[in-house]
């Protein structure tokens with residue numbers, strides 16, 4: 001089958017709004033764990049398109065799911081009608097998690113916006129409109145829409161767009177006294193946390209602090225939301241990152257890898273919360289369409305298989321070992337992470353390191369000023385981990 005090619009020239013690029021600063025290569029194909037540029041150069045991928053391409057490139061199972069969904073002829077129906085893929089996917093996610101119900105949308109920020117609306121809707125039934133506050137963590141990233149941005153601890157991203165959604169309080173990670181002071185039965189609707197902060201520099205929550213969040217939510221009759229947009233769906237070696245923490249949330253958000261690179265988000269919730277949400281309270285045109293849901297079903301079933309997850313843990317342990325050895329380099333101060341989600345804290349800016357790795361054929365990203373972030377496809381092989389870590393060592397030396 002020939003691949004359709006699209007001619008690109010600088011006047012074409014000039015039509016794209018300049019909110020991104022893309023790197024120079026023009027990528028035209030992908031295979032396995034590599035992306036290939038227009039000159040035929042292959043780059044080993046330790047980024048997965050920021051945690052999206054969990055099954056790598058050209059995966060046979062994903063391609064089959066795409067083809068079958070396309071051949072059905074039903075890409076979209078609207079949510080005025082039922083479709084089997086959305087219902088099967090919701091069932092699959094609920095059966096594998098704490099949740100009873102699932103709402104589908106199109107991105108991580110949308111999944112968090114939905115979580116906030118559902119939390120406020122539920123809290124309104126408990127304490128009226130005064131019970132609307134969200135408690136979020138310093139260093140958090142929850143997305144760029146107005147509600148998600150209000151709970152994202154980035155003043156530089158927030159300030160040009162103020163006023164944002166009111167009623168968000170930030171507390172430092174691990175500070176139980178600040179948590180106690182911020183949460184109240186009268187005002188708090190929900191606490192939101194990433195089990196592993198991604199954009200904040202790959203920082204896992206401790207089980208003890210996660211238990212404190214759960215206890216504070218329970219004491220103040222508030223909800224606990226886990227944002228697993230980046231750390232969920234196998235990334236940490238468990239299907240959901242909260243499985244490492246020993247506590248369950250009331251709501252959980254997913255996106256990035258969910259539909260194999262197609263845009264999809266999901267908000268998972270318990271029946272207790274779902275009972276407060278009425279028809280018409282929330283909606284989105286494309287949410288849970290049959291094409292994306294069919295592909296997502298393949299992703300969740302593949303990643304959820306115990307053998308797949310034990311493979312992620314084995315490769316993750318190997319990657320952790322190789323990275324620990326990089327600590328001897330003067331540029332490296334700390335490595336941290338779990339599964340196939342790792343951050344390397346540097347004494348120098350991460351941007352030039354990311355650029356040098358790209359020039360050496362390795363795709364990585366930064367997470368903050370001085371942290372290099374590694375999110376390889378979950379299908380990465382032992383040899384590819386060694387290959388990528390050898391490039392990293394050269395670049396960081």
Ligand SMILES: Cc1ncc(COP(=O)(O)O)c(C=O)c1O
Nearest residue numbers: 107108109141142143198229230
């Ligand atoms: C933890 C987390 N939440 C939410 C988002 C926002 O997701 P999206 O870019 O799909 O809106 C991101 C994106 O990086 C994320 O890492």
